[in-house]
Amino acid sequence: MTRSILAGLTEFALTALVIVLVILAVLVPVALSQPDPFEVLRLFVLGPFGTIRHMGNILEAATPAMMTGLAATIIFRAGMFNLGVEGSFFLGGLAAAATAVLLPLTGFVATPAAILVGALVGSLACIVPGYLRVRFGASEMVNSLVLNFAFLFAGVYFLNYVLRDPNAGALMSYKLPADFTLDRLLQGTRLHTGVIIAFVACILGGIWLYGTRSGLNVRIVGSSPGFASHLGLASSKLLMQAQVAGGLIAGMAGAIEVLGLYSRFSWTALPGLGWTGITVAILARENPFLVIPAALFLAYLQVGGDMLARNLDVPSEIVGLVTAAILLAVTAAAIFRHPAFLRLIRDIKGQERGA
Amino acid sequence: MAEGPIVSFRQVGKTYPNGTVALTDASFDIRRGSIHAICGENGAGKSTLMKILFGLESPSAGQVFIDGAAADTATPDFAGKHGIGMVHQHFSLVPILTVTENIILGHEPRSSIFIDRTKARRQVVELSERFDLAVDPDARTDTLSVAAQQKVEILKALSRDTRLLILDEPTAVLSPPEIEELFNRLRDLRAAGMTILFISHKLHEVRALAETVTVLRAGKVVGTTPLAEVDDAEITRMVMGRDVDVPRRQRQTTSAPVVLELAKVSTRSHDPADRIEDISLSIRADEIVGIAGVDGSGQRGLVSVLSGLMHPASGSIRLSGADMSRAAAPAWRKAGLAYLPADRYAQGGTASLSLADNAIAGTDGDKALQWGPFLRRGAIRQRVQQMIADYAVRAGGTGERLDSLSGGNAQKLIAARELAGSPKLLIADQPTRGVDVAAAALLHGRIDQAARNGAAVLLITADLDELLRLADRVLVLFNGRIVADLANHAGLTPAALGPYMLGLEKAS
């Protein structure tokens, strides 16, 4: 296991190198159009590490990305392309807010209860398309894609007709009672206990996937259904387990995001962090341990881009272009399946073995 | 120009991008109008050489001369230009297309912007009549039997003014009568002036068909000789670089208890491969029962009811006395079934997971490997390393992906997993297909060993040598029924089985 982790990390480091090159490729022309080109690069690359607050921003942004990335990883590992993570994230946030607004809980049970409800309700958006696939063989990808929007509108309906604070000037829930919010960790940042949950979740997820019998069985079902039925594994059950687990994690992510950062629930569109999770899962090559650095990296990019847009006359859309280019570069097999690259990875594995 | 060899390889070398050296310095000639066989162990470089000749791969060194002229290799129109057709080792028909569409694919007859479908169909009918290979031009390819698909492959290879036909292990999936028919067709083609390159692992086939043989070993040409000038032992030595001692099963009549018993078992299915009718058979401990039959005669149905993937429509199945008629797959495994499936990657293992994961798959609840829900990594590594050593699997380490192994080594690992413990019933479905001689010998030994340890063994194989070497009793399946139940005595030959397999005779 350590060998594969080391090789994986090397691959990851090299991935990062490619990314830096891509960033430079997109950013250098932009930088040259600015009075101080080096400031552009400095701000984007080093800016996010400039202050505690900015580093806090990275962790804040990485928290939901880690959780949704983990959720997507588990779902994809079971061989399903269920995109319900986005819907689960939204529903999870909504349900946690609803718990906070509607239930008269106080004290230390309040937050866990809201997160639990968020996870349970949120998981629906993954479970429904998953179930329709397992039970009827209907495409989980398309079903989840459209049902995400159906869940969104159902959620907005609920927000408008049940949770809405009529005194607020926008469509928002009532204020979430203080007992339900997550504790802040670091003065001057919004870093909350959710980040710890996210780290722990990724590590537990990795241990489950690689270190337990049911994790192994899920990987088998996901990578070779024929082999799974040869072994007599309960494929449907395992598939559903993964959808439920992924959905619970994604729902929990939404709950944590809302309770950690917001004082009211106000999403009237899909927040997009589920899509981020899918990107993270792919960058991490569907490995829960690598989800952590992948999410941190995307968050770092986001913060760097925000700093550019805020401090210089660089349009914020540049970040969208940079992220798209990075996604392509990182997944370009031409780079990562290149013989020279493969040889390097093999050498590392070989040295480990030799030692 | 019509003189001299049709093809000459000169110092051809091939190193794949991943560093695998598949060929070095290969030089030999192919005589015009001959049937030329190429032999060699798995991975010797046979397919690679043929792909170079067909223009699918470019050589990293050396040159290929066609009609005495150096040829540009690996251009898209290479094969068409030189009149070369190839039947690939792994089928290359598009399953959702019709026979006609498959045959014309890549060189469609046109009228304006459309495919001229009448002309295309006529071409196929003509082709099939000319070469005496009967196919239904309008059938969807994936509805055809393997042998029929093979015919389509050959027609496709012949469809473009072909004068050199390459057949890469064409017999691996065929039954003996089908092989005999194929050989007759190939002889006809040679008579019509075609040059044929024929790859096979089976010596008697090579002998029956070819005039000349080239032996490759580890990417090098060991030699090219007329077959008349060498005997089998000599060729074996050339192929293996050593003599192979084939283990033979000591047949013994035994009064061990009956382990598996099927009484009048039938399934209902539209697919003949899944349909069996009125099958009754019993297998004792330490008995190997071999199933012969043309591919698609019900073997798949038989295996499915015996592994819980399908339930019989009628009849009863007992394993050690317990009724298993409605048992699902997990129950079969729990009751002691071990199963070596024919489709190694789709069913026997999972390509993208590690050797260790593959080796311990399905051992749920094994206390030695598991602590509660957690896997014991150390114990697993030890266990898997032991398996690798016991079965002589050539592998880098337990963390390698299964698909980094060669086919034969993957099969050995899968066998190691299935035969661990002491199974009560072993189903071995084409256990050595595509596996080299040494590995096959090892696997035969392990199957024999499993029987001696008390397993009832059901062996399904297209390789009649293997069947006769291992089986105590041979059942012949035809159209889902058992048409012969023969004790495997010394006089039983493949030729004797042929009539049953073709459904010409019935015995019981």
Next chain:
Amino acid sequence: MIEFFQAIADPAVVATVLRVMTPLLLAALGVLISDRAGVLNIGMEGIMLSGALIGVLVSAATANPFLGLFAALIGGGMLGALMALFINGLGTQFIITGIALNMAALAATTLGLFLATGDKGMSGALQSGVLPNIDIPLLGGIPVLGPLLSGHHMLTYVAILAVPTVAIMLARTPFGLHIRAVGSDPKAAAAAGVSRNRVQFHALTLSGVFGGAAGAYLSMGYVSWFAQNMTAGRGFIALAAEVMGMGTAWGTFAAAAVLGIAETVAITMQTKGLPNELMQMIPYIVPAVMLTVYAARRQAKARSNS
């Protein structure tokens, strides 16, 4: 029942359904071509958005809506081709390539609009062209049927005529055969000398052309300007339509029609005062239900067969 048919035969309702389904149908046919070639065009949304902007900018610059449409088709085709280059040239996954294209297109169209008009919201300041509606002289005269069939947008007719065209293209032409071969088994196709890369390149290019048309319809037919993110998810619904259509052009047509009807129902119901959030769910629930019912049917059939 009679009332239902009367409502369906109302020319205004038919026109609404046709308007709503036109961009879906064009985009879904584009997705179909790519899907049959084995590279589902997830980037359809981004291609549509780009086509919409290109059409507006070029028609404004040339004062000719047809040049605008032409440019949108070319632009869409080039984006499709670009995806193919990434997928087959650099080996990126098609799903990621599509996600990245959508992301980049949203950013780039906003930037492009800003550079062209100094505005990130909409192109109202530009005098961009509109593609015409077409009255069919003979058809228009027929009572009842005439108003149903005549007077729709040019691209609506194009979309409907594209259905048999794509169906025949797939079934009867060498290109269609190559698409089906490559989509079903690229290795086998390669063995027959049909290059996956080339066929997928052409298929994605053509798919992009359809996407460009769908986008142009939005900005040069529906309305006469480009607005940020004006496709509003239609590219994704087109994906659903294609999957519902089960890989055939006629199936895709049927699916687009069903979605068009669902959206029309949602619109009509809303003006009747039903909660708009619930109405907005209809076009998303319908494909899910249809997909599932169809899959369940197929499964039941497969079961009864064995």
Next chain:
Amino acid sequence: AQDKVLLLINGALGDKSFFDSANKGIEEIKAKYGDDVETKVLEIGDDPTGWEPALLEVSEQDWDLIIGGTFSLSETLGTVAEQYPDKKYILFDASLPFEGGAYPNVYAVQYKQNEGSYLGGILAAGLLKSGLPADAGTALGFLGGMDIPVINDFLVGYIAGAQSVTPDVKVSVAYAGSFTDAAKGKELGLAQYRSGVALGFIAASQAGLGQAAAAKETGKFVLGVDSDQEAIFAESDPAIASQVVSSVLKNVDVSLVRAYDLYKEGKLPFGSAETVGLAEGAVGIVETGNYEKLASAETKAAIADAKAKIAAGEIVVPTAFGMDTAAISAIRDAVRP
């Protein structure tokens, strides 16, 4: 010394309404004060998670006055303002709980968009009586971007204004569920026109402009929102412009210039909120262009009268703020055709 003024846009410029108007206010300030003031406009996107970091960051920089708007941003702005007591903030289109001396460095300004749309309602109902072609239709329409308070504030003012002219006026209400989907807006507009609507109020940004395209196609009419939408199309598409009878204005620019003037004089009441409406010129209705041509003398008189009475407090226009969903549903149901 030079003042440094920063406007934060928690969305994107180019909406042809709200944020563009705020931006215009900054431009006017710059034009008016020239070298005495340095201004900058910063887009911080529509993702709320990014707002607090952005506010914190700019608060650490050397801006004297930081301006931000919308209710959604208000709580974040309040939190940050508390951490930087030396900085001054202007919050527009929302307020904060200033009770007990809280937020002494924040000035908040809100708009009575319901007053503007009350005038719009009078105009619409008046035009329905006379001014529009007789066959145009018998009912009014309303297209909202989303079913949210700011939009519904337009709605209730509009209905009240229309009812003041025609007590049993019918108003067909729809929401696009999006501020950008022009095609959807057009489709909803067509559906409204088909059902007998002659003139629709389009409080839905670009989606609303879709209904303007529908008006052009069907020869029906729209009432624009936020900025003069007749002017947007005057050159690029005169056929649309001719169907825009007028626009209900929400002049954020006016309120910002006014606030800055007061700030310069040292009279801006930090630590409190103001609500500006007709009286301050912060909301209103376009009275040029098509309005001139179409509105009858009687209607113009009614509008002038309403303006005076609203300014004098004689008419109190109802507001959607503080109304619960059921109450708004009841209002919609009461006027459904």
